[in-house]
Amino acid sequence: MRILYFAWLRERVGIAEETVDLPADIRNVAGLLDWLRSRGDTYATALADLSMVRVAVNQDYARPDDPVSANDEVALFPPVTGG
Amino acid sequence: MTVRVQREDFDTAAELEGLTRGNRKIGAVVTFTGLVRDFAEDGQIRKMTLEHYPGMTEKQLAAIVQQAEQRWPLDGCLVIHRYGPLEPGDRIVLVIVASAHRQAAFEACAFLVDWLKTRAPFWKLEEREQGHRWVEAKSSDDAAAARWHR
Numbered sequence: 417m418r419i420l421y422f423a424w425l426r427e428r429v430g431i432a433e434e435t436v437d438l439p440a441d442i443r444n445v446a447g448l449l450d451w452l453r454s455r456g457d458t459y460a461t462a463l464a465d466l467s468m469v470r471v472a473v474n475q476d477y478a479r480p481d482d483p484v485s486a487n488d489e490v491a492l493f494p495p496v497t498g499g
Numbered sequence: 500m501t502v503r504v505q506r507e508d509f510d511t512a513a514e515l516e517g518l519t520r521g522n523r524k525i526g527a528v529v530t531f532t533g534l535v536r537d538f539a540e541d542g543q544i545r546k547m548t549l550e551h552y553p554g555m556t557e558k559q560l561a562a563i564v565q566q567a568e569q570r571w572p573l574d575g576c577l578v579i580h581r582y583g584p585l586e587p588g589d590r591i592v593l594v595i596v597a598s599a600h601r602q603a604a605f606e607a608c609a610f611l612v613d614w615l616k617t618r619a620p621f622w623k624l625e626e627r628e629q630g631h632r633w634v635e636a637k638s639s640d641d642a643a644a645a646r647w648h649r
Contacts, residue, residue: 423550423622424633472620475555491552491620495636498549498580498621499533499592499612 417486419452422493425469428462438486445471446480448490468494500568501577502560504551509579509593518575518595525574527601529608531594537587539634542627549582549591552620556580563614567596570610571603578611580619610647617644 420433442451449469453460463469471478472491484490501518503509511532519525535547564576575597585591594611598604623634 420552422552422620423624472552472555475552475558477618491555493552493620494622494633496617496620497623497634497636498551498619499616499640 417484418489420489420491422491424494425462425492428458430458438484443483443485444480445473445478445482445484445490448484449480452492463492470495500561500564501579502557502564503579504553504556504560505579505581506583508581508590511590511593514577514579514593515595518577519597522574522597524599525597526599527604528575528595528597529601529604531592531608531612532590533592533612535585535587535589535591539625539627542629544587544625544627546626547585547587548624548626549585550622550624551580551582555620559619560615563611563618566614567607567611571598571607573598573603573607576607576611578615580615580621582621613640613644613647616640 417436417438418433419436421429421431426432439451442448449463449466453463470493473482473484473488511530515528515530519528537544560578564578568576573596577595579593581591594608596604596608617640625632625634
């Protein structure tokens with residue numbers, strides 16, 4: 417799975433993107449976020465407040481119970497501020 | 500429908516001319532241009548950098564324009580959103596909507612701007628005297644977008 421980070425989430429995680437081997441038991445967005453937070457202090461801190469984290473799966477907004485799989489492109493970012 | 504995400508500036512008059520030329524059914528054109536302000540709630544802004552999510556940005560903008568076209572009888576619709584480094588006074592975003600009548604054009608333009616502010620994946624980084632700061636999303640923008648739900 418390819419994971420992209422944007423704006424201050426990118427700064428806090430320290431990378432713009434990474435490719436991860438998704439554990440087989442992770443099936444939805446909520447599970448993915450829990451797993452990412454378990455990968456170390458950097459992730460736990462960056463993703464501490466999930467109310468400030470938006471998730472897109474294959475470039476569409478996703479909710480906690482939306483499914484994820486190994487071939488997806490997932491993006492994590494703060495609430496948007498364009499316009 | 501035209502959606503462009505670009506680093507370069509745009510020419511509002513040329514875009515308007517291009518959108519309406521030759522279409523005699525158009526009776527109303529509403530244009531919205533967003534500019535970089537030089538002030539924030541807590542200080543002067545020297546520069547602003549707009550980050551975006553290439554691919555998703557174009558996809559979401561196209562989806563928003565499609566919704567507007569389904570909802571109002573439009574004869575033309577254009578959205579241009581810039582990214583990269585910008586300075587106060589620079590143009591950020593252009594929305595042009597053309598229709599036979601003004602009400603559809605006004606409403607669709609407001610809808611597009613409200614929705615792109617809450618759905619298009621852009622993030623503003625402000626550079627001030629005190630340093631850099633990511634602009635926080637405003638609940639007033641969410642409220643503005645929510646009024647279009649029905």
